[in-house]
Every structure is written in structure tokens, then in C-alpha cells.
Amino acid sequence: MDYEIFNLGDVILQSGVTLPNAYLAYKTYGKLNEQKDNVVVYPTAFGDQHVQNEWLIGSGMALDPEKYFIIVPNLLGNGLSSSPNNTPHPFDRANFPQVTIYDNVRLQHQLLAEKFGIQKIALVVGWSMGGIQAFQWGASYPEMVERIAPFGGIAKPWPHTYVVLEGVKASLLSAVGFDSSKLNQLTSADMRAVGRVYAGWGLSHAFYREELYHEMGFESLEDFVAGVWENSFMNMDPHNVLSMLWTGQHADISDNPSYNGDFDKALKSIKALACIMPGSTDLFCTADDNEYEAERIPNATFNPIQSLWGHFAGRGINSTDNQFIDDNLKHLLSLSTKV
Incomplete structure (x- = not known):
């Protein structure tokens, strides 16, 4: 097993259902420094596990384990964290409760706070549903998150999505x-x-x-x-x-007690420096949707990945797209967040 388990105990989900003996599977890369300010959170996407994120982590890259402490939490439902396939009856298989992105980020915050004592995050980055989690981190914990970089991910499932x-x-x-x-x-x-x-x-x-x-x-x-x-x-x-x-279809970053469905308010509440990178030809997490979101985040830049690879411009397959993402992350991490 190349990952660790953080036991959450009995978790009351946003739906009101209690998921017993819940846990997050996660993997870390690099070391947490004494100031605990070199933290990068890199959540997984739909269908992915931490291994699928590793293409963006490496020596000399923006997410360099020699500089940063990179935490990759696995999405609830992805087969490693609490999921339908590994949860005992009566919450197994089709009986698994509905889990939101808000739930995922709240529990990831619990991991960072309780396991590592982390109070500041240099960057939250993610692709697709990982990108939605980056937006959610920025909206849920605006004082904690210094930068976000969603790529191929939107802040809510727009109607077409x-x-x-x-x-x-x-x-x-x-x-x-x-x-x-x-x-x-x-x-x-x-x-x-x-x-x-x-x-x-x-x-x-x-x-x-x-x-x-x-x-x-x-x-x-x-x-x-x-x-x-x-x-x-x-x-x-x-x-x-x-x-x-289900998580993806109900992933609106404003659908929680903090914002009560006010999507624009949630976007405007994100204080992090944001670099938003849609795939220019993405068919269902579109650049147009991301542009609307970027215009409402106070410190956001909108920088589409000019690519024919659609949604998968963010999947780590095409070297040109990979280089573009890495270059933008290096630039974002070079920017001071001190006012």
C-alpha cells in the first residue's frame, strides 16, 4: 500500500446522514517545513486515485517535493477513501450515502489540521473534479488558502455539464x-x-x-x-x-450554509490568487463557464490551455499541455500573497 489512511470516525455528511468509520486515503510527497507554510493540496479527480496525479509532481517542476509538502487526498467514492466498494453494510454499494464536494473539502481540512497542524496552504491545485475542490477550498477557507489553480475544472456543474x-x-x-x-x-x-x-x-x-x-x-x-x-x-x-x-452533479461551491446558493457571492469571497486554466476545446467544463467564474474572483487570471485535447488537456498525457500547466503553476507560486 503506497498511501496512508486518516480515520475520520463517524462523519455527519452535508445530507444529514452519518457515515460510520469514515476515512480518507492520502499520499504525501516531500516534507513539511518548520513554518508549515510549504503546503500544496492536490485533490484527485473523478475516477482517479493519487497515482494519476503524480505526472505533475517531480524534481524541477512547480510541484517539487524538495520545496513543497504535497498532499494528495483521494476523493470519497474513488475506491481508496470511504467508498461504496469498501464500506460495510448497510452503506455498501448502492446504499452508500450522497457525498458532496463540500463534504470532501471539510474532511480534507480535518486531515490537514488534526494530522499535520497546518494553518496555511500555499496552493490548492486540481484537474476536473479536483479543480472543483480547489474552488471549494478557496470559498470554504478564504483566509487559509493563498493560491488556487483549477485546470479543466469548473466551480459548479453548469446546466450542460x-x-x-x-x-x-x-x-x-x-x-x-x-x-x-x-x-x-x-x-x-x-x-x-x-x-x-x-x-x-x-x-x-x-x-x-x-x-x-x-x-x-x-x-x-x-x-x-x-x-x-x-x-x-x-x-x-x-x-x-x-x-x-452524484458528487460531480451536485458540486456547486455555493451550495452550503456559508453561501446558501449565492454562486457569485461564493466566487467573490475567494481571496486566493487564482490561475484558472480551462482546456480551450473542453466540451463540458468549458472555457466560457470558467471565464464567468474568473471574472468574479477578485484575484484571478484566466489562462486557457490552447489545446486540441479537450477535457483531457489536463490529464497529463500531452507534453505541450503539461508544460503549459507546469509553467503557469511556477508563475503562480512565484507571486507574493502578502498585502
């Missing part, structure tokens, strides 16, 4: 005839259709038109869809996926 996730979910629910009483019959084989649906959203029109999958070693479109999309989703637990989809 919600519909896209609903379509992904529907492709799985159709395997049991949309009968909620049969959800526990779902298997990983039922995830094949989910992969094929998501294949049309994860990458851009231009990516497919220009057959950029050849750069990944695939000879045909069919080989790419089966080899990447089907395989990656069929390796996921369907109940974990349903849990994470």
Missing part, C-alpha cells in the same frame, strides 16, 4: 432497466457503455478529426475507443462511479 454527466449515468442505469431496486446487480462489465459515452466528451472534435489517437499508439478509432475508454471504465466499480457522478 449536468446533462453530460446525466447521460454518462444513464448509460449505466440502462443496464438494470433504470430500476433503482436492482442497482446492486451492476457489475464492471456494465461500465463498457459508460466508456463509449464518455469517449465523445473527454476529447475534442478536432482531436478525433485529426486522428491524434495515433500519437498514443492506436491504429484505428475503434482500437482507441475500446483500448482507452472501455478499458479504463471497466476497471472501475460501477457503484463508485455512480457515487462520484
Whole structure:
């Protein structure tokens, strides 16, 4: 096991449901300095675990373990932290309670405070649903978070984003005839259709038109869809996926007691220096949505990743996109947050 467990005890979720014996799985890179001010929080995205974040961590990079103490907390529902596949009855599989991004960030804060005594965060960075968590950190703990850098992530599921996730979910629910009483019959084989649906959203029109999958070693479109999309989703637990989809569809950073649904107020309350990096061709976490958000965050820069890789411009696959993200993080970390 290449990660650690932080036991949270019985957690009262935002829904009011108590999740017993909850825990966060997390991995750290580097060392916490004496001042405890070299902290980077890098939450995981939908379907990802800490290993998928490691492409952005390394010597000489912005997230350099020789300089920073980098904490990668795993999303609740991702199979390592408390999830449908590892929680005992009566909260196993389809019975796992609904968990929000607000819940995730609150529990990550508990980890930082209780385990490490951290009171300041130099940067919260993340891709996709990790990006939403970066926004949530900035809104929930504006005095604690000095910088945020969401890439390929939005601060709420805008209506189109919600519909896209609903379509992904529907492709799985159709395997049991949309009968909620049969959800526990779902298997990983039922995830094949989910992969094929998501294949049309994860990458851009231009990516497919220009057959950029050849750069990944695939000879045909069919080989790419089966080899990447089907395989990656069929390796996921369907109940974990349903849990994470619910989290993503209800991830509005203002949907909590602090802001009572006032989205603009939540954005304006973020004090952190923000570098917001959408993929320029992202089809469901769009640059337009991010631009609206950036305009309302007091100290934000809007810097799209000019890429044909759509949502996956932030996935660590294309070296040009990776370099752009790393360069922007280096610049952001170089900026003083002292007023």
C-alpha cells in the first residue's frame, strides 16, 4: 500500500446522514517545513486515485517535493477513501450515502489540521473534479488558502455539464432497466457503455478529426475507443462511479450554509490568487463557464490551455499541455500573497 489512511470516525455528511468509520486515503510527497507554510493540496479527480496525479509532481517542476509538502487526498467514492466498494453494510454499494464536494473539502481540512497542524496552504491545485475542490477550498477557507489553480475544472456543474454527466449515468442505469431496486446487480462489465459515452466528451472534435489517437499508439478509432475508454471504465466499480457522478452533479461551491446558493457571492469571497486554466476545446467544463467564474474572483487570471485535447488537456498525457500547466503553476507560486 503506497498511501496512508486518516480515520475520520463517524462523519455527519452535508445530507444529514452519518457515515460510520469514515476515512480518507492520502499520499504525501516531500516534507513539511518548520513554518508549515510549504503546503500544496492536490485533490484527485473523478475516477482517479493519487497515482494519476503524480505526472505533475517531480524534481524541477512547480510541484517539487524538495520545496513543497504535497498532499494528495483521494476523493470519497474513488475506491481508496470511504467508498461504496469498501464500506460495510448497510452503506455498501448502492446504499452508500450522497457525498458532496463540500463534504470532501471539510474532511480534507480535518486531515490537514488534526494530522499535520497546518494553518496555511500555499496552493490548492486540481484537474476536473479536483479543480472543483480547489474552488471549494478557496470559498470554504478564504483566509487559509493563498493560491488556487483549477485546470479543466469548473466551480459548479453548469446546466450542460449536468446533462453530460446525466447521460454518462444513464448509460449505466440502462443496464438494470433504470430500476433503482436492482442497482446492486451492476457489475464492471456494465461500465463498457459508460466508456463509449464518455469517449465523445473527454476529447475534442478536432482531436478525433485529426486522428491524434495515433500519437498514443492506436491504429484505428475503434482500437482507441475500446483500448482507452472501455478499458479504463471497466476497471472501475460501477457503484463508485455512480457515487462520484452524484458528487460531480451536485458540486456547486455555493451550495452550503456559508453561501446558501449565492454562486457569485461564493466566487467573490475567494481571496486566493487564482490561475484558472480551462482546456480551450473542453466540451463540458468549458472555457466560457470558467471565464464567468474568473471574472468574479477578485484575484484571478484566466489562462486557457490552447489545446486540441479537450477535457483531457489536463490529464497529463500531452507534453505541450503539461508544460503549459507546469509553467503557469511556477508563475503562480512565484507571486507574493502578502498585502
